[in-house]
Amino acid sequence: MGSVVAAYTVAWTILMIFVATLAARQRRLRRALERLQGEPPAGAGAGGAETHGR
């Protein structure tokens, strides 16, 4: 019975690691997308202070 439990545990662990990696990558991507879509590019728009020599 020990081998069966070991085999099933390893199988579920591999799947859980895959899902956790997928979720972590998804969070990173969502943050990157929000940042890129939310912020204006540096130097663009009315608030481009760094282009005015301050």
Place this chain on the structure above:
Amino acid sequence: MPTAESAADSGLRAWLYAAGTLALLLVALWWALIGAPTEATMGTIQRIFYYHAPAAFASWTALLLNAGASVAYLARRSPHADALAVAGAEVGLAFLSITLVTGPIWAHPVWGVWWVWDPRLTLTLAMWVMYAAYLILRQVTPEGSLQPRLAAALAVIFAADIPIDYMAIRWWRGQHPAPVLFGGPNSGLAPRMAIAFWLSVAAFLALMALLVQLRYRQELQRNQVRELRRRRVLQEA
């Protein structure tokens, strides 16, 4: 452009599919551990078969998807096909890892050794190494038009291992057990064992499809981030 309602519908469908897959996995687990009768010769250890073989089926299917998407990419240069190829390879490798780990756990008490260089085992290990190399290659080569083309060409070559691996236990005599399914007149499973086996196959295939879909969408998002970054750099220049 999708409307808010259609996006919500699609989200609900995805959650329902994920919940259905989880339910199927739990039912299959019950059948594999409790519902199926204990095998007369090997005893309880035979229950590893209900995860080992379905994981192999799921990995072959995902890797065939990788091969099909790679052919489509070479023909049309579609980023969607490339994203599907990456998704197929990653998910296929995860299921192949399950096959490769559960196999020796079954083999050790039955054969007395963890591993033998039998054709089926060797070809499966070679397949794992090939697809791991494929994914590493995609990571280390600089992004550009040549990277997905090179990866697609390799994927088509590597796919040749899939049918050979499947047929290995039919073509050559080795240590690996003879095929239990589609293996001729002496093969087959007792009815309750067959229920456990096919439930596990259905659960693993459903999970494979779910993971491929999630990873595919993620890869498309990654392309979107890359494109936005490229535009940002151009705007700032």
